[in-house]
Amino acid sequence: xxxxxxxxxxxxxxxxxxxxxxxxxxxxxxxxxxxxxxxxxxxxxxxxxxxxxxxxxxxxxxxxxxxxxxxxxxxxxxxxxxxxxxxxxxxxxxxxxxxxxxxxxxxxxxxxxxxxxxx
Numbered sequence: 001x002x003x004x005x006x007x008x009x010x011x012x013x014x015x016x017x018x019x020x021x022x023x024x025x026x027x028x029x030x031x032x033x034x035x036x037x038x039x040x041x042x043x044x045x046x047x048x049x050x051x052x053x054x055x056x057x058x059x060x061x062x063x064x065x066x067x068x069x070x071x072x073x074x075x076x077x078x079x080x081x082x083x084x085x086x087x088x089x090x091x092x093x094x095x096x097x098x099x100x101x102x103x104x105x106x107x108x109x110x111x112x113x114x115x116x117x118x119x
Contacts, residue, residue, distance in 0.1 A: 021064060022052045028069035029077065036074040048077055051084035055101055067105035076104045 026049060030037045040048070056064055072080075080101060087097040 018053065018056050021056050022049060025052050025056075025067070025069045029072055032070050032072055034071070034073040035077060039074065040077065044077070044081065047081040047085065051080045054084045054088065055080075055105075058098075059101075063102075069105070072104065079104055 029035050029048070059067075083097055083100050087094065
């Protein structure tokens, strides 16, 4: 197979894995009791999808699997959208932005003791 075809297949595989991971995370968030999904605007839904895509592309598979999407709250969602939108204009994500995202996605169950720590 020519190199360009292999590259295209690899890129399509990468995008497929990314899109599946983001959709799975969105589904877990939609079902999260404190996410208040129905109260989010279409722009916030799109912003969250874009934020999750950016996070997936920069965090690594092992880290992504540790994130607790099923316990995020509406305020967590709005923070994620804001953090990633702010960082997107920069060449690379600063440690501060990455730490802020991870504080939400790795410790979200701490804020509400009624949450289970399901990934």
